Amino acid sequence: xxxxxxxxxxxxxxxxxxxxxxxxxxxxxxxxxxxxxxxxxxxxxxxxxxxxxxxxxxxxxxxxxxxxxxxxxxxxxxxxxxxxxxxxxxxxxxxxxxxxxxxxxxxxxxxxxxxxxxxxxxxxxxxxxxxxxxxxxxxxxxxxxxxxxxxxxxxxxxxxxxxxxxxxxxxxxxxxxxxxxxxxxxxxxxxxxxxx
Amino acid sequence: xxxxxxxxxxxxxxxxxxxxxxxxxxxxxxxxxxxxxxxxxxxxxxxxxxxxxxxxxxxxxxxxxxxxxxxxxxxxxxxxxxxxxxxxxxxxxxxxxxxxxxxxxxxxxxxxxxxxxxxxxxxxxxxxxxxxxxxxxxxxxxxxxxxxxxxxxxxxxxxxxxxxxxxxxxxxxxxxxxxxxxxx
Numbered sequence: 054x055x056x057x058x059x060x061x062x063x064x065x066x067x068x069x070x071x072x073x074x075x076x077x078x079x080x081x082x083x084x085x086x087x088x089x090x091x092x093x094x095x096x097x098x099x100x101x102x103x104x105x106x107x108x109x110x111x112x113x114x115x116x117x118x119x120x121x122x123x124x125x126x127x128x129x130x131x132x133x134x135x136x137x138x139x140x141x142x143x144x145x146x147x148x149x150x151x152x153x154x155x156x157x158x159x160x161x162x163x164x165x166x167x168x169x170x171x172x173x174x175x176x177x178x179x180x181x182x183x184x185x186x187x188x189x190x191x192x193x194x195x196x197x198x199x200x201x202x203x204x205x206x207x208x209x210x211x212x213x214x215x216x217x218x219x220x221x222x223x224x225x226x227x228x229x230x231x232x233x234x235x236x237x238x239x240x241x242x243x244x245x246x247x248x249x
Numbered sequence: 250x251x252x253x254x255x256x257x258x259x260x261x262x263x264x265x266x267x268x269x270x271x272x273x274x275x276x277x278x279x280x281x282x283x284x285x286x287x288x289x290x291x292x293x294x295x296x297x298x299x300x301x302x303x304x305x306x307x308x309x310x311x312x313x314x315x316x317x318x319x320x321x322x323x324x325x326x327x328x329x330x331x332x333x334x335x336x337x338x339x340x341x342x343x344x345x346x347x348x349x350x351x352x353x354x355x356x357x358x359x360x361x362x363x364x365x366x367x368x369x370x371x372x373x374x375x376x377x378x379x380x381x382x383x384x385x386x387x388x389x390x391x392x393x394x395x396x397x398x399x400x401x402x403x404x405x406x407x408x409x410x411x412x413x414x415x416x417x418x419x420x421x422x423x424x425x426x427x428x429x430x431x432x433x
Binding site: 093097098099100102103105106107108109110111112113114131133134136137140141236237240241243244247248 | 342
């Protein structure tokens with residue numbers, strides 16, 4: 054099982070011009086490591102709809118890889134997006150499911166099917182041509198360059214230790230720049246960066 | 250599948266393309282099904298059928314982030330399903346997003362003389378001869394602060410679509426067109 058740092062640091066190290074979309078318990082940790090107009094924190098947004106939002110960006114910008122760091126509870130809310138992602142043929146879409154088995158933000162209530170739902174198997178069944186599953190930090194770190202550069206759509210299931218992230222706000226008090234403005238303002242910042 | 254020939258469908262597809270719409274996302278119903286076929290056969294806009302209507306709002310918001318100009322095409326039943334997706338993505342992000350909502354149940358409502366002023370009582374909502382989705386469409390759009398207009402049988406569908414697209418961009422928010430006019 055990986056720590057949050059073991060999950061995120063290889064992505065920071067190998068990222069070039071990829072779009073990164075985060076949600077729930079990885080939103081703040083990612084914002085501590087990265088400060089880019091190409092980061093989008095799906096916070097103060099629609100619960101469970103991060104993967105589909107990221108897929109939309111990927112379809113609009115086929116020249117750029119879009120990485121979505123989704124949660125396991127969030128993924129269960131919109132499993133249909135697995136089928137949609139494959140049917141759209143978005144080869145530049147990389148969908149992570151970061152599995153900690155719980156709703157961490159609200160105090161670690163277990164998600165339905167915690168420990169039994171096989172997210173990698175769901176992705177394979179939906180037709181993802183590239184599916185990875187990691188519970189070992191070294192194997193994961195070695196695979197990240199390939200994950201970020203080989204055409205997909207790609208699904209990455211990572212088992213992580215439970216953290217202690219609390220509810221996320223969009224205020225000046227947040228450390229991460231992408232959480233310090235409204236969703237509407239940050240959306241325009243990112244849109245400018247993507248269309249410049 | 251080949252789209253049936255229809256001057257209305259062709260005109261709607263041309264209107265969407267001319268208005269700059271790049272992607273149409275949604276779930277077909279009996280009214281929009283032929284339009285989905287016509288869109289699939291056209292060079293643009295690209296049509297994307299999703300698994301549930303809420304997904305269309307999040308994907309459309311992502312498309313707009315990437316510089317595209319999406320439009321959502323769903324039935325009013327799917328609109329009701331989409332509440333938090335619409336609120337938390339397109340509305341919260343201020344996405345200029347035209348939404349075409351095909352209106353199931355309006356003929357029954359009109360046949361019984363029910364309109365916006367009729368109280369939505371428990372007895373009305375359970376009546377077998379009235380479709381409750383039509384009763385709740387307009388109050389729901391009002392409650393969600395989504396500006397909307399109607400396109401009824403006899404109205405100019407293409408003009409109504411052009412107006413909804415313009416309004417969404419002028420106001421930088423989701424704007425709905427409730428369509429009870431036939432498309433073919």
